[in-house]
Amino acid sequence: MIASHGKLASGFQSSLNILCGKGDEVEVIDAYVDDSDYTEKLNEFVAKIAEDEQGIIFTDIFGGSVNQKAVAAVVGSRKENVLIVSNTNLPLALTVILSAGDGPITLDDINEAIEESHPVVVPTALPSQEDEDDFF
Amino acid sequence: MIASHGKLASGFQSSLNILCGKGDEVEVIDAYVDDSDYTEKLNEFVAKIAEDEQGIIFTDIFGGSVNQKAVAAVVGSRKENVLIVSNTNLPLALTVILSAGDGPITLDDINEAIEESHPVVVPTALPSQEDEDDFF
Numbered sequence: 001m002i003a004s005h006g007k008l009a010s011g012f013q014s015s016l017n018i019l020c021g022k023g024d025e026v027e028v029i030d031a032y033v034d035d036s037d038y039t040e041k042l043n044e045f046v047a048k049i050a051e052d053e054q055g056i057i058f059t060d061i062f063g064g065s066v067n068q069k070a071v072a073a074v075v076g077s078r079k080e081n082v083l084i085v086s087n088t089n090l091p092l093a094l095t096v097i098l099s100a101g102d103g104p105i106t107l108d109d110i111n112e113a114i115e116e117s118h119p120v121v122v123p124t125a126l127p128s129q130e131d132e133d134d135f136f
Numbered sequence: 137m138i139a140s141h142g143k144l145a146s147g148f149q150s151s152l153n154i155l156c157g158k159g160d161e162v163e164v165i166d167a168y169v170d171d172s173d174y175t176e177k178l179n180e181f182v183a184k185i186a187e188d189e190q191g192i193i194f195t196d197i198f199g200g201s202v203n204q205k206a207v208a209a210v211v212g213s214r215k216e217n218v219l220i221v222s223n224t225n226l227p228l229a230l231t232v233i234l235s236a237g238d239g240p241i242t243l244d245d246i247n248e249a250i251e252e253s254h255p256v257v258v259p260t261a262l263p264s265q266e267d268e269d270d271f272f
Contacts, residue, residue, distance in 0.1 A: 004147070006154045008226060011140070011147020015196060018142045018168050032154050060151060060226040062256055074260045084258040089225035090144060090196040092255050110257055119228050119250045120198055121243065122220040124210045 001045050002093065003029035003038070003070055004060035012058075012093055019090075022097050031066050038066075042073040046082050054104050055082035058093055062086035085110060091117035137181050138229065139165035139174070139206055140196035148194075148229055155226075158233050167202050174202075178209040182218050190240050191218035194229055198222035221246060227253035 002009040009028040017023030027045060029038045042057070049055035057074070059067040067086050074082045085092070095113040099105060138145040145164040153159030163181060165174045178193070185191035193210070195203040203222050210218045221228070231249040235241060 004151055004226070006147065006150035006152075006159075007143070008147035008151040011142065011144040011150075014142035014147075014166075014169070015140055015144040016142075019197075019200075023142075030150075033150070059258075061155075061230070062227065062258065064155075067258065071258060071260055080261060082260070084260055085255060086258050087225045087227050087253055087255040089223045089255060090140070091198065091223050094197070107257065114255045114257070117223055118254050119221060119223045119225060121246055121250070122195075122198065122203065122207060122222050124207055124218070124220055125216060 001027040001029070001042075001056070002058040002088065003031065003042065003066050004088075005032050005064065005066055006030060007033060008060050012088070012090065015090055016093060016097060019094060020098060025100075026093075026097065029066070039069055039073070042070055043076075046073045046077045046079060049079065049082055051081065052104075053081065054106075055079075056096060056105065056110070057082065057084045058088040058096075059084060059086045060088060083107065083110060085114075089117055089119065137163040137165070137178075137192070138194045138224065139167065139178065139202050140224075141168050141200065141202055142166060143169060144196050148224070148226065151226055152229060152233060155230060156234060161236075162229075162233065165202070175205055175209070178206055179212075182209045182213045182215060185215065185218055187217065188240075189217065190242075191215075192232065192241065192246070193218065193220045194224040194232075195220060195222045196224060219243065219246060221250075225253055225255065
């Protein structure tokens with residue numbers, strides 16, 4: 001499941017559909033786009049994760065209200081097989097959804113995916129004259 | 137500017153509007169939702185960044201086609217005052233947009249924001265009996 005403030009969660013779903021065709025396999029919560037209460041949807045998602053399954057809730061921002069409600073739902077359920085991942089970005093969601101068919105996802109798998117999906121500044125500068133001098 | 141595959145970019149915009157009311161200050165490209173070519177929109181964004189401004193293009197996934205086109209637009213312009221940040225997530229976009237009013241954003245600012253916005257697994261487990269034993 002992906003849960004966010006605004007339409008970010010369905011935005012991730014749209015992007016995952018284009019990149020790997022699996023966005024619709026993920027449940028989404030677009031919170032605060034109207035007055036509806038999304039707590040029940042979180043609780044229902046957690047409740048239906050079977051003992052031999054691994055549930056994952058991707059949230060948008062650590063410490064935000066959506067994240068807090070997700071933590072409350074998981075802690076309240078006393079289930080240990082539902083992970084919450086915050087500060088979600090596309091490569092992380094993509095890696096996890098693509099590996100979901102390979103068997104249960106472990107915490108190690110998630111941590112490895114996180115390491116490989118840190119935000120980055122992309123180099124665009126051409127080598128400067130100075131760099132070229134250094135080379136020789 | 138935020139540019140992504142699918143509706144992720146406008147999803148970020150929606151979320152930023154809810155969290156800080158500044159989403160509409162950001163231009164967005166939702167690529168591949170139809171057949172239109174977004175290259176021109178990237179080029180126009182880069183072209184209009186003045187010499188005394190700092191442009192930032194947030195993209196969804198490092199190495200993805202949207203990111204590649206953004207790199208091509210910036211390298212083609214030979215401008216050094218347009219940064220591309222990839223693997224964007226909400227805390228990073230939020231931090232940068234909130235600091236945009238405080239003067240020019242530097243590469244150091246961006247790198248600091250990146251450090252603070254890494255995806256994380258959120259702790260939900262209650263202390264186990266074993267942990268308590270360790271404590272005493």
